[in-house]
Amino acid sequence: MYIELQSKKAQVFDIKGNKVEEIELPLFFSYPVRKDLIRRAFLSEFTKSLQPKGRDPMAGKRTTAESFGINLGLARVPRVKGGGEAALAPNTVGGRITFPPTVEKRIKEEINEKEKRLAIISALSATTDVNLVRKRGHLFSLESLPIILSDDFVKITKSKDILAVLDVLKLVDDIERAKESKKVRAGKGKMRGRRYKQSKSLLIVTHELNPAFIKAADNLAGIDVITAQDLSVMHLAPGGHPGRLTIYTKSSIDVLRKRFETRLTL
Secondary structure (H helix, E strand, O other), X not given: OOOOOOOOEEXXXXXXXXXXXXXXXXXXXXXXXXXXXXXXXHHHHHHHOOOOOOOOOOOOOOOOOEOOOXXXXXXXXXXXXXXXXXOOOOOOOOOXXXXXXXXXXXXXXXXXXXXXXXXXXXXXXXXXXXXXXXXXXXXXXXXXXXXXXXXXXXXXXXXXXXXXXXXXXXXXXXXXXXXXXXXXXXXXXHHXXXXXXXXXXXXXXXXXXXXXXXXXXXXXXXXXXEEOOOOOHHHHOHHHOOOOOEEEEHHHHHHHHHHHOOOOOO
8 A cells, every 4th residue: 555645845944943945855754654663663673672570589488487387277378487477478567578579571662674664764754743742741833843953953062052042943931841841750660770850851863962952962951962863762752652842953854754754665
């Protein structure tokens, strides 16, 4: 089955917010948004980052407890000699766990390469859907997406200059939304290096790697920077939800075209 895709057009802005030119977007920006594929690809990438864990084989078993036997009017659980305190059994305090986590458990979601490719294309297409981006919670006033800036944007090395460009495009409200969303995580994750939770804001897709620009952008709440060559569903659809507010540099569109533009079979 083939569906004829119609290419979209987008405005290119300079760092002062002026419209410089209009370009034709690659066909994959018109691809239907497949939420099921995006979710599957996200789970695949996310689970690959998980570390297998398992219990100590001797956990809860370091005791000489034995059952006292029958005809004593007591439950026949293993008990510590002399004290009578129950131990070892799964239903006792400090006993072993019935079905503990094991390192052999398969925690990785497998996905085909073609499915993964179509998921990224679908997530790219979602960044052009104004309603889908707004539904994800992003705040912006532009009437059309995606947002494409000139390549000079990547040459900025100061956070205040990046913020000035975003202010011209009226995207600062979304950064403020992410900044105000920061809160202390509920649960034990607070003790494991992930004390805070924060909403995602802008994704900036660049054509080249500029460490100074990345360092400057990291100071702004919720912003992520990634090159077009390394772009994945994890960046475009955090949590498996498509429609992230995304800024592309003009040359990054060319990189994406070389990477994905093929005949799409639907």
